[in-house]
Amino acid sequence: MLPALHAVQARTGWVSQGALNYISRRLTVPPAELWGVVTFYHLLSTTPRPPIVAHVCDDIACRLRGGEELCESLERLMGAPGAHGDNGRATSWMRSPCLGQCERAPAALLTVAGERPRTITLAPVENGVASIVDLLRDPPDTSDTRLGAHAPDDRRRLVSRSVPQVGQAGLRLLGRIGRVDPTSLEAYRASDGYRALARAVEIGPAAVIAEVVASKLLGRGGAAFPTGRKWDAVAKAEARPHYLVCNADESEPGTFKDRLLMEEDPFALVEGMTVAGYATGCERGYLYLRGEYPLAAERMAGAIAAARAAGLLGADVMGGGFTFDIEIRRGAGAYICGEETALFNSIEGKRGEPRNKPPFPVEVGLFGRPTVVNNVETLVNVPALLREGGAAYGGVGTEGSTGPKLFCVSGEVARPGLYEAPFGITLRQLLDLAGAAPVRAVLLGGAAGVFVGPADLDVPLTFEGTRAIGATLGSGVIMVFGESVDMLDIVRRIAEFFRDESCGQCVPCRVGTVRQEELLARLRARRPLGSDAEEMALLKDLGQVMRDASICGLGQTASSAVESAIFRLSIAGRRA
Amino acid sequence: MKPEPIWFRPPPPPSRPPAAPARPAAPPVEVSIDGQRATVPGGATILDACRARGVDVPTLCFLPTLTPVNVCRVCVVEVIGSRALVPACSRRVEPGMAIQTESERVRVSRRMVLELLASSVDLSTAPGLHDMMARYGARPERYGRPAAPAAAGERDRREPGHHEAPVGERAETVAQPVKIDNDLYMRDYSKCVLCYKCVEACGVDAQNTFAIAVAGRGFDARISTEADVPLPDSACVYCGNCIGVCPTGALMFKREHDMRAAGTWDESKQRTTDTICPYCGVGCTLSLHVQDNRIVKVTSPADVSITSGHLCIKGRFGFTFVEPPGKDSD
Numbered sequence: 080m081l082p083a084l085h086a087v088q089a090r091t092g093w094v095s096q097g098a099l100n101y102i103s104r105r106l107t108v109p110p111a112e113l114w115g116v117v118t119f120y121h122l123l124s125t126t127p128r129p130p131i132v133a134h135v136c137d138d139i140a141c142r143l144r145g146g147e148e149l150c151e152s153l154e155r156l157m158g159a160p161g162a163h164g165d166n167g168r169a170t171s172w173m174r175s176p177c178l179g180q181c182e183r184a185p186a187a188l189l190t191v192a193g194e195r196p197r198t199i200t201l202a203p204v205e206n207g208v209a210s211i212v213d214l215l216r217d218p219p220d221t222s223d224t225r226l227g228a229h230a231p232d233d234r235r236r237l238v239s240r241s242v243p244q245v246g247q248a249g250l251r252l253l254g255r256i257g258r259v260d261p262t263s264l265e266a267y268r269a270s271d272g273y274r275a276l277a278r279a280v281e282i283g284p285a286a287v288i289a290e291v292v293a294s295k296l297l298g299r300g301g302a303a304f305p306t307g308r309k310w311d312a313v314a315k316a317e318a319r320p321h322y323l324v325c326n327a328d329e330s331e332p333g334t335f336k337d338r339l340l341m342e343e344d345p346f347a348l349v350e351g352m353t354v355a356g357y358a359t360g361c362e363r364g365y366l367y368l369r370g371e372y373p374l375a376a377e378r379m380a381g382a383i384a385a386a387r388a389a390g391l392l393g394a395d396v397m398g399g400g401f402t403f404d405i406e407i408r409r410g411a412g413a414y415i416c417g418e419e420t421a422l423f424n425s426i427e428g429k430r431g432e433p434r435n436k437p438p439f440p441v442e443v444g445l446f447g448r449p450t451v452v453n454n455v456e457t458l459v460n461v462p463a464l465l466r467e468g469g470a471a472y473g474g475v476g477t478e479g480s481t482g483p484k485l486f487c488v489s490g491e492v493a494r495p496g497l498y499e500a501p502f503g504i505t506l507r508q509l510l511d512l513a514g515a516a517p518v519r520a521v522l523l524g525g526a527a528g529v530f531v532g533p534a535d536l537d538v539p540l541t542f543e544g545t546r547a548i549g550a551t552l553g554s555g556v557i558m559v560f561g562e563s564v565d566m567l568d569i570v571r572r573i574a575e576f577f578r579d580e581s582c583g584q585c586v587p588c589r590v591g592t593v594r595q596e597e598l599l600a601r602l603r604a605r606r607p608l609g610s611d612a613e614e615m616a617l618l619k620d621l622g623q624v625m626r627d628a629s630i631c632g633l634g635q636t637a638s639s640a641v642e643s644a645i646f647r648l649s650i651a652g653r654r655a
Numbered sequence: 656m657k658p659e660p661i662w663f664r665p666p667p668p669p670s671r672p673p674a675a676p677a678r679p680a681a682p683p684v685e686v687s688i689d690g691q692r693a694t695v696p697g698g699a700t701i702l703d704a705c706r707a708r709g710v711d712v713p714t715l716c717f718l719p720t721l722t723p724v725n726v727c728r729v730c731v732v733e734v735i736g737s738r739a740l741v742p743a744c745s746r747r748v749e750p751g752m753a754i755q756t757e758s759e760r761v762r763v764s765r766r767m768v769l770e771l772l773a774s775s776v777d778l779s780t781a782p783g784l785h786d787m788m789a790r791y792g793a794r795p796e797r798y799g800r801p802a803a804p805a806a807a808g809e810r811d812r813r814e815p816g817h818h819e820a821p822v823g824e825r826a827e828t829v830a831q832p833v834k835i836d837n838d839l840y841m842r843d844y845s846k847c848v849l850c851y852k853c854v855e856a857c858g859v860d861a862q863n864t865f866a867i868a869v870a871g872r873g874f875d876a877r878i879s880t881e882a883d884v885p886l887p888d889s890a891c892v893y894c895g896n897c898i899g900v901c902p903t904g905a906l907m908f909k910r911e912h913d914m915r916a917a918g919t920w921d922e923s924k925q926r927t928t929d930t931i932c933p934y935c936g937v938g939c940t941l942s943l944h945v946q947d948n949r950i951v952k953v954t955s956p957a958d959v960s961i962t963s964g965h966l967c968i969k970g971r972f973g974f975t976f977v978e979p980p981g982k983d984s985d
Contacts, residue, residue, distance in 0.1 A: 096882055103881075109865030109890065110881035118870040118879075121816030125882070161817060176816065412816060413872070430869065435725050435745055579816045583849070583869070583876030585726045587764070590771035593827055593874045594798055600823030608799050608824070617797060624767035627740045627760055628728040635739060 080106060080116060080428030081411055084123055085370075088411075089196035092132070093124040108428070119430045119582075122190070122370050122412030130192040131218060133172040133211050134371075138332050138576065139526070139569050140181035140489045140558060144203070149185055150174055152208040170215040176414065176576055177332035177526075178202070178371050181489035181558070182241050182496045187211055188371055191218045198222055198373035222373035234260075241339055243496045243513075251463045251475075251483045252456070253499045256343040261378055264385040267346035273391065275462035279354045280399035287358040288314060291461065293469030295481040300326055300417075300454030301524070301553045302632070303480075303542045309451055312441040313359040316449035323356045323364035324426070324445055324452045327379075328410050328417040330369060331525035332576060333556035336485040337455035339497050341368070341375035344459070345382035349405065351458030353386075353396060354465065356403040359451050363404060367422050370410040380407060414580035418631050419452045420444075421582065432584045433631035454554075456485055476502030480541035484552075488513040490522075490559035500540075507536040509557060520560045520648055524553020526573045527636035529643040550643075566650040570641050571599045577637040588634030591625045595638060602651050611651075618645060686752040701732060701743040701754055710756055713765065713787050716850035717744040718900055720963040721860045724851045728768050729787070733758045740764055762791060769793040774801070775828045775874075777845045780904030780915075799823075804830035804845070811883040815872035827874065833912075836885035839893050839972050841912045842878075846905035849876060853897035853906060861965045866890040867897070895971035899954060899964050908952050908972075921946060929956070932970040937961065939970050950974045 083106065087098040094117055103110045117123050135153060137146045153172050154160065161173045178200075180186035186202035200223050204210050238257035239245040245257035260266040267273070279287045292307030313321055325348065329337040341348060352364045366383075368376050383405050386392045394402045408426050410416050416425045420434035423445045444450025460482055464472035473481045480502035486509055489495045493514030500509065506521065520530045529550040531538065538548050545552045560566065574596040583589045598618055601607055607614045622638035629635045644650050681697025688710055695704040700723070705712045716727035725742035732743045735753035740761060755761060769788045773795035778784050788795075802825035810831050821827060834842040849869070857867050866889045870879035880889035898906040907915075914920040925946045932939040940959045944952040953971050957964035 099881070109868070111866055111868040111879065111890065114879060114881040115868035115870045119815060119872050121814065121872075124814070126812070126814075161814070174817070435742065437746075575818075575820070578873060579818060581873040583871065583873045585728050586768050586771055586848070587728055589849070589874055589876065590775050591767075593775070593821075594771065597798070597821045597823040597826065600821050604823065606824060608797065613797070620763065620767055623760075624764050624771070628731045628764040628768060629739070630725070630728075 080108065080113070081120075081408060081425065084117055084120075085409060085411060088123050089190075089192055090194075092130040092190075092192035093126060093128045095127075099125075106428070112429075115430050116428065120370075120411035120413050121579075129169050129171045131170045131215055132190050133170070133215055134175035134178070134188040134190065135172055135211065136176070136178045136180070136184070136186045136188075137174045137572070138177035139522070139572050140177065140333055141185040142569065142572060143490050143558075143560070143564065144184035145207075146185040149187075149204060149208055149211070153211065156208060156212065172211070172215075175371075176579065177330065177334075179329055179335045179338050179369065181333050181335050181487065184489065184495075187214075188373075189214055189218055195220075198371075200373060222377055238343060241335075241496050242343070243494045244498060250499050251467075252340070252459055252485060253344075253497065255347065256339070259344070261343050261345055262381055264346060264382070264389055264391075267344075271466060272346055272462075273350055273397075275465035276350050276353055276357075276391070276397060278465050279357055280397055280401075284314060284358045284360065287354060287465070290465060290469035291358070294464045294472040296457065296460055296464060296472075297480065297542060298454055299456035299460070299484070299554070301331070301527070301551075303552070306453065306457055309441060309453075310355065310359050313361075313449045313451045316442065318442075318449055319360075320363070320448055321359055321361040322445040322448055322450045323352060323359065323361040324419070324422065324450055325352055325364060325366045325455060325458055326417060326419060326422060326452055327366055327368045327372075327375070327455045328422060329372075329455070329554070330410075330414040330417050331527060331554050331556060332573075333489055333522065333525045333558045334487050334554045335489075336487050336497055336555060338369075338372050338375050340455055340459050340485075341372070341379050343378075345375075345378040346386070347459045347462060348379070348455055349382050349386050349392070351461040352405055353392065353403055354461050355451060355453060355458060357396070357399070357401055361451065362402045363406065365426055365445070366405055366407045367416070367426060368407055368409050370412050376407065376409060383407065413582075414576075415582045415631075415633055418633060421631070422452070423450070430582070432582045433633070435630055456555075477539070477541050477543070479543040484540070484555060486540070486555045486557050488557045488559070491516065491518070491561040491564075492559050502541045503539050503544075505537050505539050506531075506557070509540065510536065510559065513557075513559075515559050516561055518559050519562050519564060520566060520644070520650075522556060522558040522560070522640060524551040525556040525558075526576050526640055527632070528553045528556060529639055530648055531643075532648050549647075551639075566644060566648070567599070567603045570644045570650065571596070571603055573640050574599050577633070581633065581637070585628070585630045585634060587624045587628045588630075588637060591621050591629075591634070592637050595621050595625075595641060599641070602645075615645070618642065684748050684750050684752075686748050686750070686754060688754045689756055695748050697748070699748055701734075701741070701746050701748060701752075702730060704748055705732075705743060705754075705756060712743050712756055713790075714744055715784070715848065715902060716852060718852060718957070720957055720965075721852060721855045721900065724855065727772075727848065727850055729765055731761060731764050731768075732756045733761050766791040766793050770795045770797070772848055774798040774826050776848050776903070777828075777830065777843075778848075778903060780846060780907075781848075781902060783902070798826040801826055801828045801830065804828070804832070807832045808883065810844070810875060810877055811870075811879060813871060813875040815875070818873075818875070829874075829877075834885075835909070835912075837887055837893070837909075839909055839968075840895060840898055841907055841909055842886075843905050843907065843912075844877060846903045847878060848903055848905075849878070850902060852900040852902065853878060856896040856900045856965065857891075861896050861963070862892070862894050864890055864892050864894070866892070893968040893972065894966060895968070896965045898971075899966070911952055914946075914951065920951075925951065932966070934969045934973065939966055941966070941970055943974070949978065 180202035189199040723745035731740035733755040955962040
C-alpha cells in the first residue's frame, strides 16, 4: 500500500480523496483503514500541497549548527511553515525532525512532485536561507546536491567530509568508503566483495550461524541482541516461509551511519543480507529504507539490480542452489517504523503501530511468519566477520562487546562525521579524534539515549561500559554540546520530537509525551505549577509510567534523555 | 494380469455439521500470583488466571468478546524478571511466572495512566473509571487547568509530525464539539479514550463493516471515518455495536444524549427487561432499558452466545413501533 501512496504523493504532491478511492478499490482495502494509514505518515499529505516543498531540519543536531535560524529566516521570507493550499505559490516549506545528515548540518530535504518526481538532499545548507530559496526556485536533477562531479578525487574529498577516516588502513566497515566506486559491482568484487558469500555457500547455513555465534556479534540498531541467537531461532523455526527484514529506517536523531553505509558501500549490505537469508532459510528479504534518504535508495536499488543481473540475487544464487531476492520498501516519514514490529505493520500496509511482545519476531514476525530483523550496520558486519572468521572477529573489542563499531559524532566538534573504532575506545579518545572543545554535555544514543557530563568522559564505549554509568550506547550517537548551548531548549526539542512521533496507540506514551513537553515549557518559562519540587516529582512519575507501561521502546525511552538532562546534569537549575 | 480394482464405500453423510477437531489441551502451568502458588490452564492469559482466582485486575480496553489490543495499559502487572510491566489481558502465562498484581510499580503505573486519561478526556459518563481513580489515588488536576476545546473538525485536520508548541500552563485535551450527523447515535470524541473497541467491533471482531479506523498519529490520533465524512456518507450500517462496546459514553444513542441534555436521563428510574428480537429467525436477546414506560436504549447481554452483545440496526434501533404514534419524532 505504501508504494501506491508514494506514487500518488510523488506525482501530485499530495494524496487526494479521488486517489484514495482508487487505491482503496484496487487493493480492496476499506476506505477508513486506508485513511488511517495515509494520515499516519508525515511525508504524505491529505491536503493540497505545492509540488515543491522544502523540509528544513530543526532537530537537535541542526539546531547546534543554525537550523533554527534558518527556519526563522524562512518564516520571515515565505510565511508560516506548512503554508499550503492554493495560495498561488508553487513552493512551501516545513519544519522537519532529524533528517539523518547530522555530520553536515544544517540540512534540508526538497521534495519535488511532478512528471519527474525527485527528492533532493541539501546538506550542509551553506549559504543560509538563500541556498534553499534558490533550490526551491530551480530544483536540480540529482538527488544529492553535492554530487555534481563524479571524478574519483572529488568523491574522496566529498566523502571525507562525512567520513574523516577515509583511506585509513585497518577499517573493517568503512574500508571501501571513498575508495571504491559504490555504483560498480566489479569494483566491489575487486575489493574482497562476495568472498564472504562464496565462503558461506561452501561451509553451509549451519556453519555460517556457528561463525556468527562465535563472533558474539550484538545487534547494532540499539537493542544489542545477539545476532547469532536470532538467526539460529529463525533457522530452526518450523513455520514457512521465513522472512528477512533489514531495518534501514534509521530515524534516531543524531544517527547517520546506516545512510552512509548504504550510500557509499551498498553492495556490502546486499551481500550481508544474502548471507543472512541463506543462513536462516529466507527466500525474500525486505529492505525497509527511510523515506528521507533519496541517495541511499538510489544506490541500493542500483546495487540490487546489478547483483540480480550477475546472478547474485534471484533463483540459484551463485550456483549455490538457493533462492534469495531483495525488495526495497520506502518509509514515508515515521520514526516509530524503526521499531521492528511497527515496521512489519508498515510493510503489511497497516498503520505503523508496534505490536505487543511476546510473541517475538523470530516466531511471529512479518506476515505472521518467523522473521529475522537486523540493522544495516549489523548486516554489514557479517561479510567482514565471515572473511576473518567468527572467532577472530570476536577477539576485536572487549569481552562483552565484540567487533568494530560505528560512531556518529555530531554537534560542536571540529570534525563531525562517522568514525569506526573497536569497542572499548573511551568517549574522551573519540572526542579527541573529532576535535571537541570543552564540553558541557554529550548525548549518547540519540533522543532515546542519555546525556552524560564532563565527568563521564572516560567511559569506555561498550554496551557494558555505558550501562555501568546508567547510560546507553544505543545506535552509536555521540552528540556534543558546548558551554554556550541552551540545554533546556535542546531538551524541549527532544520532548517535542517524542510528542510528534508517538504512534498514539498506548496511553502512557500518547498522553505522557504531551504532558512531558508541557512540563518542560513551564520549566523553561520558569512558571511551575505549584512548586519546583512538585514539577520534578511529576517528571519522575511521567518517566516511570512511560518506561514501565508503554508498549514499545519509543515510549519506554521517551523520558530517558529528558530525565538525564534534568536530574544528572541539573540543567534546570543552571540556566544558560 | 490386471490388478483387482479396489472399491470402497463412502462414509454415510453426517447427520449434523461435523465439529472442528478438539484442540489439544495445553498442559497446566504452575505460576505464582501475589505470592500464592496457582495451577493455571496452559494458554490462559494472566487476566484469566487472576480472575479465576478472584484477584481483581482492572481493565479498560479489554472485553472478553473482542481480541485484546492491550493499549490502555490499565491492566499492567509486574512479572518478576521482566524489564517493563506486562499487560495482563493479552500476556499468556508461562511456567514459573511470578506475578505481582498490586506492587508499588503497578500502582504507580495505573495511577498515572488514569491521571493521564482523566486530564485529557471527559470521563463524566464513565462511572467505572471514577472508582478506579479513587482506588489508585489519581490526581488529574496536577497537570493544570484544561486547555480550550478544539473547534469542530480541527482535530480531524491535524497533520502527523506537526503540532503547535504548548504554553504549558494549560493541559491539552481532546475536547471538541459533539458530532451529530444522523438520528440514531452521536459521537462525542471529547470522551474518547481511544480503546480501539469500536474499531474492533466495526471490523473483524463483530460487524465486518470497517466504517471506522484510527487515523492520525500520537496525541492527534482519533477514531475517524474515511476523510472524516459524516456517518451517512460512510460505510456505517448503524448496527450500533460500537455503542455497545464503548466504555466511556463517547458513542451514545441519540435518545440518551438528548435526555441527558434535557436533564431527564435518570438511571435509577430505569428497568431492564430481556426479550427476544421479533424481526428475524436468529432470535437475538434484547435488553430493553425502560424509563417512564418508554424504551430509552437497547443492548444485548455480552454473555449470550447468539449475540455476544452485538445486534443489527433493527434490533438496536427499530423499537419505536411499540410507542404511541406522534409521541416522539425520533
